[in-house]
Amino acid sequence: MNVTIATIPQTFLDRARNEGLDAQGQPVRRVIAEGGEPCRDVLRRAEPGEELILASFTPFTIAGPYKEFGPVFVLANASDEGVNRDALPPAGAPSNYLREQFTVRAYSASEEIIDAALIRADDLSETVNRFFSSDDTAFVHVRFPTYGCFACRIDRA
Numbered sequence: 798m799n800v801t802i803a804t805i806p807q808t809f810l811d812r813a814r815n816e817g818l819d820a821q822g823q824p825v826r827r828v829i830a831e832g833g834e835p836c837r838d839v840l841r842r843a844e845p846g847e848e849l850i851l852a853s854f855t856p857f858t859i860a861g862p863y864k865e866f867g868p869v870f871v872l873a874n875a876s877d878e879g880v881n882r883d884a885l886p887p888a889g890a891p892s893n894y895l896r897e898q899f900t901v902r903a904y905s906a907s908e909e910i911i912d913a914a915l916i917r918a919d920d921l922s923e924t925v926n927r928f929f930s931s932d933d934t935a936f937v938h939v940r941f942p943t944y945g946c947f948a949c950r951i952d953r954a
Contacts, residue, residue, distance in 0.1 A: 799954035802882040819852035826851040838871040848873035859908045889918035903928035906935040
């Protein structure tokens with residue numbers, strides 16, 4: 798599958814880390830990881846004791862009814878660890894970034910929802926392929942089901 802996992806914008810990360818402000822201009826919250834928090838910048842679960850930032854973020858660029866802000870965890874300090882952005886994120890196991898169940902949403906170029914599905918990890922590839930088989934799908938979001946938080950954006954490569 799030819800996909801790319803979008804990065805969290807560097808401007809957001811720099812502002813959160815250096816100025817202590819999130820995407821809405823609010824103070825970020827610095828926390829010590831209990832372990833298992835989903836770190837959006839490195840697409841992995843946090844290790845106990847890691848310093849994290851909890852901040853409000855929007856993955857959208859166009860104003861409108863679908864532009865929403867929500868909480869995300871990122872590492873408090875920049876990391877040079879390798880992140881595979883040319884494949885779907887690991888899913889299924891409790892230690893994986895995506896666990897056993899999550900929501901996948903297809904969006905148009907105008908950033909409006911076209912389709913959505915609550916799926917199990919084994920169905921991720923098929924669901925992304927199905928959504929991208931439509932020319933109307935510009936990108937796909939994955940969200941954690943319990944809290945509804947943004948996990949990642951998937952683009953065609």
